[in-house]
Amino acid sequence: MDWILDFYNYRVVAQYLPEFARGLGSTAWISLLALGISLSVGTITAIMRMSANPAVWRFAAGYVQVIRSTPLLIQLYLIYFALPALPLLGRRLDEIEGGIIALGLNAGAYMSEIIRAGIESISRGQTEAAMSVGMTYPQRMRYVILPQAFARVAPPLLGQTAVLIKDSSLVSFIGVFELFGAGLVVLNERLMPNEAFLTVAICYLMIYTVMLSVTGYAKRRLGGAAG
Numbered sequence: 001m002d003w004i005l006d007f008y009n010y011r012v013v014a015q016y017l018p019e020f021a022r023g024l025g026s027t028a029w030i031s032l033l034a035l036g037i038s039l040s041v042g043t044i045t046a047i048m049r050m051s052a053n054p055a056v057w058r059f060a061a062g063y064v065q066v067i068r069s070t071p072l073l074i075q076l077y078l079i080y081f082a083l084p085a086l087p088l089l090g091r092r093l094d095e096i097e098g099g100i101i102a103l104g105l106n107a108g109a110y111m112s113e114i115i116r117a118g119i120e121s122i123s124r125g126q127t128e129a130a131m132s133v134g135m136t137y138p139q140r141m142r143y144v145i146l147p148q149a150f151a152r153v154a155p156p157l158l159g160q161t162a163v164l165i166k167d168s169s170l171v172s173f174i175g176v177f178e179l180f181g182a183g184l185v186v187l188n189e190r191l192m193p194n195e196a197f198l199t200v201a202i203c204y205l206m207i208y209t210v211m212l213s214v215t216g217y218a219k220r221r222l223g224g225a226a227g
Contacts, residue, residue, distance in 0.1 A: 013195050016186050023182030024203045030100055030178060031165045031207070037104025038164060042111025047141070049116050060112070067109035073170055076102040080174050099171030107164040114156045118149030158215045162208055179203050 013020075048060035067075070080098030093101070122145050130140040150157070169180035179200050186196035 008194050008198055012190055012192060013199050019182045019185050020199055023179040027168050027178040028207060031168050033100045034103035034164060035161055038107035038111050041108030042115050045112035046116035046119060064109045064112060067106055072106050072167055075106055076170055095175045099176050103164060103168060110160050114153050118153035119145055121152055122148050154215060165207055
């Protein structure tokens with residue numbers, strides 16, 4: 001039993017459970033808000049990438065290329081420090097706002113490529129059928145194309161969501177307290193890296209497990225759309 005305590009002293013971890021619980025909650029809602037932004041941005045960008053207007057699809061393609069070719073940490077710093085300098089905003093972003101926006105925009109570029117592949121996988125016949133009953137373009141997208149596209153690409157979207165959740169640890173670099181920050185508290189106060197970061201890893205696994213269940217439920221609700 002002594003060797004277990006030497007490797008992972010759960011008694012020390014128990015003393016810091018309130019910190020880990022606070023970090024877990026912070027990571028969960030930061031990731032949730034960033035996921036909402038990324039899915040919205042990703043869907044809009046995917047539709048723009050398929051536009052017949054060259055200016056529209058080039059703008060969307062440029063956004064995707066810039067995001068995919070630069071590190072998330074650099075994007076995080078630029079959004080947090082540089083965005084408030086623009087006259088559009090008029091105020092400084094706080095740490096959480098900057099972190100959520102950076103995570104959402106970063107993941108949105110990757111989500112857009114996944115969603116675009118899902119949209120392109122829908123047969124032309126379904127679009128023509130929707131047009132034949134008088135559906136407008138937004139109606140076709142909302143009721144026919146996008147539900148099926150999301151159902152078909154649910155697994156890669158889940159994978160990208162897992163990446164987003166893990167990337168949320170980077171917001172600690174601009175002073176946001178979350179799971180990684182809770183681990184740093186244990187490391188700084190007790191100098192116990194195993195207890196700090198194994199616990200952080202377990203918490204991330206818990207979030208992923210819950211997310212997997214929710215995604216499975218959503219995919220079942222979308223049902224035969226993936227067929």
